[in-house]
Amino acid sequence: MRELSYAAAAMEAFAEEMRRDATVFHMSTDAPDPLLKEFGASRVRATPIAEGALTGMAIGAAGSGLRPIVDWRMVTFSFVAMDQVVNQASKIHYMFGGQTKFPILYRASVGGGTRRAAQHSQSPYSMFMNLAGLKIILPSTPYDVKGLLKTAIRDNNPVISFESDRLMASTGPVPDEEYTIPFGQADIKREGADITIVALAWLVHEALAAAETLAGEGISVEVIDPRTLVPMDVTTIRASVRKTGRLLVADEAGPTAGASAEIATLVTEDPATFKALKAPVKRVCALQVPIPYTPSLEDHVFPDRHKIAAGVRELMQT
Amino acid sequence: MTQSNIQPTYTEQVEMLRLMQTIRRFEERASADFLSGDIYGVVHCYIGEEAVAVGVCSALTRRDQIISTHRGHGHCIAKGADLNRMMAELYGREGGYCKGKGGSMHIADFDIGMLGANGIVAGGLSIITGAGLAAQMRGGDDVAVCFFGDGASNAGPFHESINIAAQWKLPVIYVCENNLWAVNTPASATVALPDVAARAAGYGIPGIIVDGNDVLAVAEAAHVAVERARSGQGPTLIECKTYRHRRHTEKATQPDLRPQAEIDKWIADDPIPRHIATLQRDGLDDATLAQLNAEVEASIAASVEFAKASPFPTLASALDDVFAD
Numbered sequence: 216m217r218e219l220s221y222a223a224a225a226m227e228a229f230a231e232e233m234r235r236d237a238t239v240f241h242m243s244t245d246a247p248d249p250l251l252k253e254f255g256a257s258r259v260r261a262t263p264i265a266e267g268a269l270t271g272m273a274i275g276a277a278g279s280g281l282r283p284i285v286d287w288r289m290v291t292f293s294f295v296a297m298d299q300v301v302n303q304a305s306k307i308h309y310m311f312g313g314q315t316k317f318p319i320l321y322r323a324s325v326g327g328g329t330r331r332a333a334q335h336s337q338s339p340y341s342m343f344m345n346l347a348g349l350k351i352i353l354p355s356t357p358y359d360v361k362g363l364l365k366t367a368i369r370d371n372n373p374v375i376s377f378e379s380d381r382l383m384a385s386t387g388p389v390p391d392e393e394y395t396i397p398f399g400q401a402d403i404k405r406e407g408a409d410i411t412i413v414a415l416a417w418l419v420h421e422a423l424a425a426a427e428t429l430a431g432e433g434i435s436v437e438v439i440d441p442r443t444l445v446p447m448d449v450t451t452i453r454a455s456v457r458k459t460g461r462l463l464v465a466d467e468a469g470p471t472a473g474a475s476a477e478i479a480t481l482v483t484e485d486p487a488t489f490k491a492l493k494a495p496v497k498r499v500c501a502l503q504v505p506i507p508y509t510p511s512l513e514d515h516v517f518p519d520r521h522k523i524a525a526g527v528r529e530l531m532q533t
Numbered sequence: 534m535t536q537s538n539i540q541p542t543y544t545e546q547v548e549m550l551r552l553m554q555t556i557r558r559f560e561e562r563a564s565a566d567f568l569s570g571d572i573y574g575v576v577h578c579y580i581g582e583e584a585v586a587v588g589v590c591s592a593l594t595r596r597d598q599i600i601s602t603h604r605g606h607g608h609c610i611a612k613g614a615d616l617n618r619m620m621a622e623l624y625g626r627e628g629g630y631c632k633g634k635g636g637s638m639h640i641a642d643f644d645i646g647m648l649g650a651n652g653i654v655a656g657g658l659s660i661i662t663g664a665g666l667a668a669q670m671r672g673g674d675d676v677a678v679c680f681f682g683d684g685a686s687n688a689g690p691f692h693e694s695i696n697i698a699a700q701w702k703l704p705v706i707y708v709c710e711n712n713l714w715a716v717n718t719p720a721s722a723t724v725a726l727p728d729v730a731a732r733a734a735g736y737g738i739p740g741i742i743v744d745g746n747d748v749l750a751v752a753e754a755a756h757v758a759v760e761r762a763r764s765g766q767g768p769t770l771i772e773c774k775t776y777r778h779r780r781h782t783e784k785a786t787q788p789d790l791r792p793q794a795e796i797d798k799w800i801a802d803d804p805i806p807r808h809i810a811t812l813q814r815d816g817l818d819d820a821t822l823a824q825l826n827a828e829v830e831a832s833i834a835a836s837v838e839f840a841k842a843s844p845f846p847t848l849a850s851a852l853d854d855v856f857a858d
Contacts, residue, residue, distance in 0.1 A: 240670070257670060258670075262697070263693070263696060263697060263700070265693035265696070265697065267659065267689060267690055267693055268658075268659040268662065268690060268693035268694050268697055269659075270659070271656075271658070271659025271660045271662070271663060271690065271694075272659050272660070272662050272663030272666055272694075272697070273663060274659075274660045274663060275600075275648065275659070275660035275661055275662060275663025275664035275665075275666070275667065275677075276663040276664065276666055276667040276670075277663075278643065278648060278660070278663075278664065279598065279663070279664045279667035279668070279671075280667060280671075281667050281670065283663070298653060298656065298690075299656075299659060299660075302652070302653050302656060303651075303653070303656060303660065307649070308854055308855075308856070308857055309634060309854045309855055310631060310634055310635045310639045311630075311631050311634075311635060311639060311641040311643075311649060312629070312630060312631035312632040312633075312634055312635065312854060313632070313853065313854030313857065314630075314631075314641065314642075314643055314644075315641075315643040316857040317857070318857075347855050348855055348856065350856070371856075371857040371858065372856050372857050
C-alpha cells in the first residue's frame with residue numbers, strides 16, 4: 216500500500232469530498248495551494264485573519280445549504296472565535312428545535328513539541344467536549360485522519376477535527392480506494408492482556424513504543440485509540456479494561472478536567488468494569504502548566520514513552 | 534442617497550400598518566402573559582421600533598434571509614412568521630417554533646429565511662454574513678439582512694463581518710437599529726461617533742441614516758440597499774434612528790435610567806400613529822382602520838389560544854436534537 220503523510224492524507228480527504236459534493240467549500244487564512252489550484256478561489260477562500268467571523272459565517276452558510284470547512288490553523292486561534300463556537304455553533308440545532316442542519320467542519324492543530332511556547336502549544340479538546348452539540352475527532356494516523364475527515368465533512372453537525380502538530384509529517388499506509396471511518400469506533404492499535412492504555416493522538420505512538428519495550432519485560436499491553444472523543448467508544452474501552460484489569464490513560468493535555476478524566480470516569484463508574492480493576496486508574500498527562508519554551512523544560516512537562524512505561528510498571532506492581 | 538423608484542402601493546402601505554400593529558399587540562400580550570407567569574425567563578419588547586423591521590422586510594422576498602437580536606419578535610413577524618407558533622414558543626410548548634427549547638430569544642423559522650433571534654449582542658453579524666456568502670455562491674439574487682443594535686456596532690464582529698462583506702461584495706444589508714440605549718447606558722457614551730452609519734466609510738460602502746420611525750423612509754432606504762445587493766454591488770449599512778418605548782426587558786424590577794422627557798418625546802413620535810396619519814391622508818377611513826385593528830386583535834387572541842392548547846414537551850424530548858441525523 217502507498218504511504219502518505221498525515222498532512223497529505225488530510226488534504227486528500229478535502230479534495231475528494233470537494234470533488235464529490237459541490238456544496239463543500241474551504242475558508243482559511245492563506246488558501247491551501249493544491250485545493251486552490253483544483254477548485255478555484257470561490258470554493259477555496261483566503262480570508263482575512265478574522266476567525267470569529269469565519270466561524271460564524273460557517274454557521275450561516277451551513278444553515279443555508281452549504282458544507283463549509285473552516286481551518287483555524289492552530290487551536291490557539293479558535294479562542295478568538297469562542298462566542299461563535301460556544302454560544303452559536305454548538306447550540307443552534309437544539310435551541311431552534313432541530314429545524315435545520317448545520318454541517319460544518321472546524322479544523323485545528325493541537326499539541327506541543329514544536330518549541331513555540333505557551334500560546335502555540337495547546338491541547339484543549341476537553342474544553343470543547345464539555346459543550347453539548349459538537350462532535351470531536353482526534354486522529355493519530357494518516358489512515359485515520361483521512362477516513363475521519365471524510366466522515367466529518369459528510370456529517371450534518373458541527374465537527375471539530377483536532378490534528379496533532381507532532382504528527383503532520385509522519386507517514387503511514389493509506390489505500391487508493393475510497394473509505395470512511397465511522398465516528399464512535401475506537402481502534403485497538405495493539406492487542407494485549409495485562410493492561411489497557413487508552414492513548415490520544417501523538418501519545419498513541421508513544422504508547423505503542425512503550426508497549427514494545429514492556430513486551431520485552433513480559434508485560435502484554437493493549438493500546439486503544441478512541442479516535443473520536445465525541446462520540447466516545449466507551450464499549451470498546453470498558454471491554455478492554457474488563458479483560459486486562461488495568462487502565463492507564465495517556466494524554467498530551469494536562470489532567471485537570473481533561474479527556475483523560477472523562478475516560479477514567481467512564482471506566483470506573485461502570486460497575487462491572489470497576490469490579491474487574493486490579494489497580495487504580497493512572498493518568499500520564501502533561502503537567503498542569505502553560506507549555507514553556509526552552510527544550511529541556513518543554514520536554515520535561517510532556518508525557519512520553521518513558522513516562523508511560525514507568526506508569527505501566529507501577530500499575531503492574533499494585 | 535439615491536432615490537428609489539419603488540414606492541409601496543397604498544394596499545402595501547396598509548399591510549405595513551397591519552404588521553406594525555401585529556408586532557405591537559403581540560408584544561403587549563407577551564408582556565402581560567410574562568408578568569402573569571405564563572411566559573418564562575425574559576421578554577424584550579420591540580415596541581416603538583416596529584417601523585424598522587416592517588420597512589426593511591417590505592423590500593424582501595420570502596427567499597431572502599434575515600437574522601435578529603434578543604429583541605426579535607418584530608423581525609419574525611415582519612418576515613412572515615406564524616403567530617401561533619411564536620406564541621406557543623413563548624409559552625414553552627411543543628407546538629412552538631423550537632418545540633419549547635428556545636423561548637423568546639431564540640425564535641427561528643428557516644423556511645421563511647428567518648435565521649433566528651440571538652441572545653448574544655453582535656452574535657448574528659457573522660452568521661448572516663455567511664448566509665450572504667452562500668447566496669452569492671449559489672448565484673441568483675437573494676440577499677441577507679442583519680438586524681442589530683447600536684450596542685453591537687461597538688463589538689468586534691461588526692468590523693470583521695462588514696469588512697469581509699465589503700471586500701467580497703456580499704449581498705448583505707446591515708441594519709443598525711440605533712435605539713440610543715444599551716440597557717441603561719446611552720449610545721452617546723459608548724459610540725465614538727454620533728452616527729453609526731459614518732463607520733461605513735471605513736469599509737468603502739454606503740452608510741445611510743434613516744428616520745427609523747418613518748416606515749416609508751425605512752422601506753425606501755431598504756429598497757435601494759437591496760437593489761444594490763441584488764445587482765452584485767455589495768453591502769450597505771443603514772442606521773435607523775429609533776427608540777424603544779419600554780424598559781430593556783419586561784421584568785417588573787428592571788431599572789430604567791432613561792430621562793422621562795426623552796421617553797415622552799419619542800412616544801409622541803410613535804411610528805404607528807405616524808403611519809396611520811399618512812394613510813388617512815391617502816384615504817384610510819375609520820371603519821377600515823377599526824376592522825384592521827379588530828383582525829389584529831383576533832390573530833393575537835388566536836395565537837394565545839393555540840399556545841395554551843399546545844402541550845408542554847415530553848421530558849424525553851430533552852435529549853432530542855442535540856445532534857442532527
